[in-house]
Structures are given as structure tokens and as C-alpha cells.
Amino acid sequence: MDVDLAQVPVLPVLEVLGVVVAAMSGALAAVRKQFDVFGILVLAWATGLGGGVLRDVLLGAVPPVGISEPRLMLAAVVGGLVMYFGHPRLERARRFIVVLDAGALALFSVVGTVTGLEHGATPLASVVVGVVTAVGGGVLRDLLTGEVPVVLHQRQLYAIPAMAGAAVTAALWALGTTGAVALTAVAVGVFALRLLALRFHLAAPGPWRAPR
Amino acid sequence: MDVDLAQVPVLPVLEVLGVVVAAMSGALAAVRKQFDVFGILVLAWATGLGGGVLRDVLLGAVPPVGISEPRLMLAAVVGGLVMYFGHPRLERARRFIVVLDAGALALFSVVGTVTGLEHGATPLASVVVGVVTAVGGGVLRDLLTGEVPVVLHQRQLYAIPAMAGAAVTAALWALGTTGAVALTAVAVGVFALRLLALRFHLAAPGPWRAPR
Amino acid sequence: MDVDLAQVPVLPVLEVLGVVVAAMSGALAAVRKQFDVFGILVLAWATGLGGGVLRDVLLGAVPPVGISEPRLMLAAVVGGLVMYFGHPRLERARRFIVVLDAGALALFSVVGTVTGLEHGATPLASVVVGVVTAVGGGVLRDLLTGEVPVVLHQRQLYAIPAMAGAAVTAALWALGTTGAVALTAVAVGVFALRLLALRFHLAAPGPWRAPR
Numbered sequence: 001m002d003v004d005l006a007q008v009p010v011l012p013v014l015e016v017l018g019v020v021v022a023a024m025s026g027a028l029a030a031v032r033k034q035f036d037v038f039g040i041l042v043l044a045w046a047t048g049l050g051g052g053v054l055r056d057v058l059l060g061a062v063p064p065v066g067i068s069e070p071r072l073m074l075a076a077v078v079g080g081l082v083m084y085f086g087h088p089r090l091e092r093a094r095r096f097i098v099v100l101d102a103g104a105l106a107l108f109s110v111v112g113t114v115t116g117l118e119h120g121a122t123p124l125a126s127v128v129v130g131v132v133t134a135v136g137g138g139v140l141r142d143l144l145t146g147e148v149p150v151v152l153h154q155r156q157l158y159a160i161p162a163m164a165g166a167a168v169t170a171a172l173w174a175l176g177t178t179g180a181v182a183l184t185a186v187a188v189g190v191f192a193l194r195l196l197a198l199r200f201h202l203a204a205p206g207p208w209r210a211p212r
Numbered sequence: 213m214d215v216d217l218a219q220v221p222v223l224p225v226l227e228v229l230g231v232v233v234a235a236m237s238g239a240l241a242a243v244r245k246q247f248d249v250f251g252i253l254v255l256a257w258a259t260g261l262g263g264g265v266l267r268d269v270l271l272g273a274v275p276p277v278g279i280s281e282p283r284l285m286l287a288a289v290v291g292g293l294v295m296y297f298g299h300p301r302l303e304r305a306r307r308f309i310v311v312l313d314a315g316a317l318a319l320f321s322v323v324g325t326v327t328g329l330e331h332g333a334t335p336l337a338s339v340v341v342g343v344v345t346a347v348g349g350g351v352l353r354d355l356l357t358g359e360v361p362v363v364l365h366q367r368q369l370y371a372i373p374a375m376a377g378a379a380v381t382a383a384l385w386a387l388g389t390t391g392a393v394a395l396t397a398v399a400v401g402v403f404a405l406r407l408l409a410l411r412f413h414l415a416a417p418g419p420w421r422a423p424r
Numbered sequence: 425m426d427v428d429l430a431q432v433p434v435l436p437v438l439e440v441l442g443v444v445v446a447a448m449s450g451a452l453a454a455v456r457k458q459f460d461v462f463g464i465l466v467l468a469w470a471t472g473l474g475g476g477v478l479r480d481v482l483l484g485a486v487p488p489v490g491i492s493e494p495r496l497m498l499a500a501v502v503g504g505l506v507m508y509f510g511h512p513r514l515e516r517a518r519r520f521i522v523v524l525d526a527g528a529l530a531l532f533s534v535v536g537t538v539t540g541l542e543h544g545a546t547p548l549a550s551v552v553v554g555v556v557t558a559v560g561g562g563v564l565r566d567l568l569t570g571e572v573p574v575v576l577h578q579r580q581l582y583a584i585p586a587m588a589g590a591a592v593t594a595a596l597w598a599l600g601t602t603g604a605v606a607l608t609a610v611a612v613g614v615f616a617l618r619l620l621a622l623r624f625h626l627a628a629p630g631p632w633r634a635p636r
Contacts, residue, residue, distance in 0.1 A: 033577060038576070038587075039575070057481060124280060129279065144567075151250070153248060204250050206247070270481070271487060367460040375462075420508050
């Protein structure tokens with residue numbers, strides 16, 4: 001990770017912020033289920049870093065950064081502790097958290113896809129691991145709290161912006177255009193698409209019904 | 213995969229058919245849970261290719277063919293789309309789907325075991341990954357839709373034919389007999405065993421009760 | 425595994441005992457859910473060896489010992505069969521099983537951490553895989569039976585003794601002190617801490633409430 005992001009110095013900072021925010025979402029789910037402090041921190045870790053752990057396992061990049069990179073693990077713990085102590089107030093800041101989470105989605109889809117490409121995965125496989133990086137943590141959060149993964153059924157445009165971002169990232173890579181500016185632009189685009197979906201209640205369709 | 217199956221040209225075609233059918237079963241579970249279109253395609257992918265992804269991760273054969281092989285991924289998407297648009301009619305074709313699913317079980321157990329052996333795994337480990345290939349997709353389908361895995365509790369003879377097929381495949385390998393004819397015969401045997409179990413309601417026993 | 429444990433000849437025996445006990449806990453959960461005999465043995469295997477499988481996948485030590493080491497797989501099957509036939513009587517021996525399970529927790533945390541360190545993982549990553557080895561099987565057991573993982577919410581001191589054991593093991597490794605006596609002492613300490621927690625109902629705190 002560090003190698004590639006050296007040319008892109010803004011991404012590591014945003015990545016840490018993304019982990020903090022995703023970890024907060026995991027910790028909040030655990031607080032609501034009355035988990036104990038260990039469970040709350042595990043959920044923070046699984047939600048903040050689980051997508052990256054799945055990505056690294058799929059790429060054979062082991063041990064995954066999610067269990068070995070102190071910077072990222074600290075970010076997950078910080079996110080978990082902030083929510084552990086702050087949840088009575090932070091629940092009210094829900095709108096703010098949703099915006100931050102859109103930022104995490106955007107960053108993880110770009111960083112995850114680049115990580116796949118740098119490990120020599122095909123563009124197709126890199127797009128898959130980009131999406132896994134972006135939504136995998138939330139899927140683990142939901143499974144560990146006994147919920148059906150929200151990304152699969154809630155019809156929000158959540159995975160689709162991540163897929164678009166991963167696909168554009170892979171296309172830019174094929175064109176040799178993966179500097180800081182280009183990648184940041186993709187991330188901003190995913191972020192904007194997600195915010196538009198939230199603002200205008202854009203939704204993915206459910207099971208198809210034949211027109212009468 | 214391609215290397216080994218070059219000697220066995222009939223298997224790749226049947227493997228693609230197996231993925232399509234398994235993907236349809238995943239998509240149907242997602243449709244019933246009112247998942248959105250993304251969720252339906254994820255379930256198609258996870259059910260059609262998830263067993264193979266787990267197998268490849270256990271063998272260190274990464275990235276798994278389930279995220280990198282366009283032929284197989286396309287098969288999963290096709291299976292998902294067929295069920296997405298066809299579910300009002302296909303639910304009625306339930307019996308036909310069950311037969312196709314028995315074929316997928318048979319193929320995945322043979323192909324999964326051969327893949328393990330070709331990666332240098334021991335016969336014991338190869339049998340395990342063969343069974344994981346055959347039933348892993350269905351387990352993921354059930355976990356992602358919030359169900360207890362049907363293969364673990366429904367007492368159908370489902371995993372047991374797969375175990376038998378994996379064990380016979382490993383035995384043939386030890387004897388040096390893994391040509392197209394031998395492997396096809398094993399797959400046909402698993403298929404027949406599964407169909408007999410369905411026809412005559414053969415069941416695995418539940419928790420043991422001491423005779424009085 | 426064998427290499428490192430050669431210097432520590434008492435651990436392999438205890439490790440097998442740990443797998444048997446953990447497998448019994450998995451099989452019992454499956455019996456209570458009325459799983460069939462295949463499901464009961466899968467739960468025995470997943471609970472007895474699943475933590476080690478997750479550890480080995482995270483370390484890239486594939487195929488995992490949990491699918492390739494006959495000694496350990498036999499231990500899981502024995503644990504499963506003992507519970508399959510003995511459950512009407514063994515449920516009454518609940519207190520005894522809880523004590524054995526504390527022993528398994530202690531051993532798995534030490535063995536898991538040493539395995540990580542021997543594979544060249546950082547101390548931080550080794551502590552994580554030690555805890556994963558200790559509690560991962562129980563998490564898989566709960567997910568496969570449709571339960572929220574008990575380790576995350578039941579406020580027992582269960583994961584915390586494992587974390588302490590893993591951290592002390594990593595510290596001893598850094599000091600070059602990982603002989604049989606030192607490692608056994610750590611395992612005994614984790615075991616004692618877990619039994620004290622059970623005896624005196626020590627609990628991890630739940631979600632934080634601000635003092636008024």
C-alpha cells in the first residue's frame with residue numbers, strides 16, 4: 001500500500017479517515033445490539049478494515065494490512081472508542097456520519113482497485129476486489145450483528161457508485177493515468193454520486209415485475 | 213483449471229452450466245428476500261462461484277478463478293439475469309432446477325477435488341476442498357440471506373454424495389486414473405446418487421437417540 | 425506447526441485435547457438445532473479447527489492444518505462423534521465442558537500467536553491471529569447456527585484472557601523466551617484467568633453510559 005500511495009500523498013490521510021468513519025458505523029451497530037466493549041471494538045475493526053482484509057486474502061497479500069498496519073488498526077480502534085464513549089451524542093449526528101461514510105466508500109473503492117492492479121490482478125479481478133474493499137466491511141458488520149447485509153437489499157445506490165469508481169479506476173490504469181489528480185477525481189466522483197443518491201433518494205430496482 | 217481440464221474437454225462446458233444453475237438458485241433466494249438488483253447479482257455470484265472462491269483461498273490459488281475468470285463470472289451473471297427476469301415463470305420449473313442443481317453438485321465435487329490434487333494438496337485436504345467447492349456456494353447463499361445453511365440441517369442427502377464423489381476422485385488420482393472417462397463416470401455417479409436421494413426421500417439421520 | 429512444537433512436546437497433546445473439546449461445543453450447538461449428522465460433524469470441525477483455518481489463511485500458510493493435518497481432523501471428528509452419541513448425558517456435564525473449553529481457549533491463544541510469529545508476522549499481527557485462533561471457531565459455530573457470536577455480546581471475560589495470553593506470548597518472543605516452560609506458564613495463566621472470570625462472574629462492560 002505505502003509504495004503505491006507514495007505518489008499519491010493525499011490518499012493515505014483520507015484512507016485513515018475512511019477507516020475511522022467505517023469503524024464508527026460498526027461500533028454503533030454493536031452498541032445498539034448491547035455488545036460488550038470487546039465486541040464493540042471487534043465490530044469497529046471488522047467494519048473499518050474487514051473489506052481490506054477480504055481484498056488482501058483474495059489477492060494473497062498476507063498478512064493483510066488490516067491486521068498488520070499499526071496506522072490502520074489504530075484508526076479502527078480510535079473510531080471504535082469515539083463511538084463507545086460518544087454514542088449518546090453521535091447518534092444525533094447521523095447525517096454527518098452518512099456523509100463521512102460516503103467518503104469512505106469512495107476512497108475504499110479507488111484504493112482497493114489500485115491495490116488489486118498493483119498486485120498484478122486482471123482489471124476484472126481488480127474491480128471485484130475494489131468493490132469488496134468498499135462494501136465488505138459493512139457486510140461483515142451486518143453478519144456479525146445477525147442482520148441481512150443492508151447493501152444487498154436496501155436499494156440505496158451504495159454498491160453501484162463503488163462499482164463505477166472501481167471500473168473507472170481500472171480503465172484509467174489501462175490508459176496509464178493513475179496519478180494523484182486522476183485518482184482523487186474518481187474518488188470525488190464516487191462521493192458525489194453517493195451524495196446525489198442520498199439527496200434524491202435514487203434507488204436500485206428490486207425484483208423485476210413483468211409489465212402488464 | 214484450464215490446464216487440467218484440457219485433457220477432459222467435456223468438463224469445462226459442464227462446469228459453466230453448473231455455475232449458471234447454482235447462480236440461479238442464489239438469485240432466486242435473493243428475489244424471495246426482495247433484494248435489489250445488485251444484491252440479486254451478488255447472490256448469483258456468491259452461490260455460483262463462492263464454493264470455488266473458498267477452495268482457491270484454502271489452496272492459495274489467488275486471485276480465485278471466481279473473481280478472475282471471465283467465462284465463469286459471465287456464467288454467474290447470466291444465471292442471475294435469467295432468474296431476475298424469469299423468476300415468475302422459473303419458480304414453477306422448480307423440479308427442473310433441482311435436477312440441474314444435482315448436476316452442479318456432482319461437477320463441483322469432482323472439479324474441486326481435482327483442483328486440490330493438482331495444487332499439491334494431500335488427498336485428505338483435496339477431499340475437503342472438493343466438498344467445500346460443492347456445498348460452499350449454497351452455504352454463502354444461506355448466510356447472506358439470513359438463513360441457517362440448509363445443507364447442515366435439512367437431512368437431505370446432499371453433502372454425502374459430494375463427499376463420496378470427492379473421495380472416489382482422490383482414490384482414482386492415487387491410482388493414476390483421472391482421464392475424462394473416469395472423472396465423468398464419478399460425476400454421473402454423484403448425480404445419480406443425488407437424484408435417487410430426491411426420488412426416494414433418502415435422508416441423513418438427525419441427532420442420535422439412544423434405543424430404549 | 426510440528427517444527428515449532430518439537431521443542432515444546434507437551435503442547436501438541438494439549439492442542440489435540442483442545443480441538444476435541446471445541447469440536448464438542450460445536451457439535452452440541454448443532455444437536456440443539458436438530459442438524460443432521462453431516463451438519464453436526466461440520467459444526468464440530470468448524471468449531472474445533474475453524475479458528476486455526478482463519479489464522480492460516482490470514483498468514484498464507486495454506487492449505488491450513490485444519491484441512492490437511494490428519495491428527496487434528498481426527499480430533500475434531502472424535503469430538504463430534506462423542507457429542508453425537510453422548511449428548512443426552514454430556515449436557516449434564518456442562519460444568520466440566522466449560523472447564524475444558526477454558527483450556528482450549530488458553531492453548532489456542534498461545535499456539536496461534538506462536539504460529540504467527542514463526543511465519544514472520546509482526547508481533548501486532550501475531551497477537552491478532554492468536555486471538556482469531558482462540559475465538560474464531562466459536563464465531564463460526566454461532567454464525568453457522570444462526571446466532572449472534574456469543575463472544576461479542578455476552579460480556580463474559582472470554583476474549584480478554586485470550587488477548588492477554590497472546591500479548592504475553594508475543595512479548596516473551598521478543599525477549600527470546602519461548603521454551604516449553606514459559607509457554608506452558610502463559611497457557612496456565614490464561615486458563616486461570618478464564619476460570620476466575622467464570623467463578624466470580626467477572627464481566628466486560630457493555631456500551632458506556634455517561635455518569636450523571
